Amino acid sequence: NAGVMQNPRHLVRRRGQEARLRCSPVKGHSHVYWYRQLPEEGLKFMVYLQKENIIDESGMPKERFSAEFPKEGPSILRIQQVVRGDSAAYFCASSLSAGRGNYGYTFGSGTRLTVV
Amino acid sequence: DQQVKQNSPSLSVQEGRISILNCDYTNSMFDYFLWYKKYPAEGPTFLISISSIKDKNEDGRFTVFLNKSAKHLSLHIVPSQPGDSAVYFCAASYNTNAGKSTFGDGTTLTVKP
Numbered sequence: 001n002a003g004v005m006q007n008p009r010h011l012v013r014r015r016g017q018e019a020r021l022r023c024s025p026v027k028g029h030s031h032v033y034w035y036r037q038l039p040e041e042g043l044k045f046m047v048y049l050q051k052e053n054i055i056d057e058s059g060m061p062k063e064r065f066s067a068e069f070p071k072e073g074p075s076i077l078r079i080q081q082v083v084r085g086d087s088a089a090y091f092c093a094s095s096l097s098a099g100r101g102n103y104g105y106t107f108g109s110g111t112r113l114t115v116v
Numbered sequence: 117d118q119q120v121k122q123n124s125p126s127l128s129v130q131e132g133r134i135s136i137l138n139c140d141y142t143n144s145m146f147d148y149f150l151w152y153k154k155y156p157a158e159g160p161t162f163l164i165s166i167s168s169i170k171d172k173n174e175d176g177r178f179t180v181f182l183n184k185s186a187k188h189l190s191l192h193i194v195p196s197q198p199g200d201s202a203v204y205f206c207a208a209s210y211n212t213n214a215g216k217s218t219f220g221d222g223t224t225l226t227v228k229p
Binding site: 031033035040045047056091106110 | 120122152157158159160161162205207213215216217218219220221222
């Protein structure tokens with residue numbers, strides 16, 4: 001499967017710990033988007049990155065959350081000092097370009113974060 | 117303020133009949149709309165999209181209609197199949213970047229054999 005790979009699929013953290021979520025985009029894709037889905041809700045945009053650059057982080061909380069997409073390796077969404085409200089499914093999507101087309105965006109299967 | 121709304125949390129139809137899923141939006145700046153299908157424990161899968169310069173786009177059994185004056189779009193699935201049972205999300209974007217989309221809360225479609 002050459003799609004977007006996210007790991008881990010499930011992550012349990014105690015309050016105050018750090019969570020690291022990884023996203024490997026489709027091969028050749030240089031645009032990555034992170035979304036968060038709370039139970040019974042739709043996906044909420046968090047951050048848009050290109051290789052080594054954050055393009056738009058307007059949906060990401062200002063504190064405790066950070067994202068990166070290094071030149072080599074996967075994109076990382078990092079949540080420091082997790083709280084119970086961070087429990088959600090986190091999805092990553094990738095694209096070849098930032099434009100639009102009749103193809104939509106390829107999403108990974110998500111990481112389900114549970115904070116206990 | 118929810119800018120994309122899917123007012124029906126669930127919809128049940130008989131196999132072979134038409135499924136109509138609705139979506140309303142409030143932001144007149146949106147100019148590109150997408151529908152995604154999602155199975156449990158999986159990520160959303162793109163189904164079909166439409167630009168605001170069109171009022172209809174068709175792809176096989178799936179047709180999306182856009183009514184800009186009403187700020188309303190709908191997804192028609194004909195004929196519906198049991199494998200179509202999933203959560204359907206409507207999403208909207210603007211400024212050329214459909215990767216940064218605003219999603220509705222989804223409608224769970226159940227197609228009964």
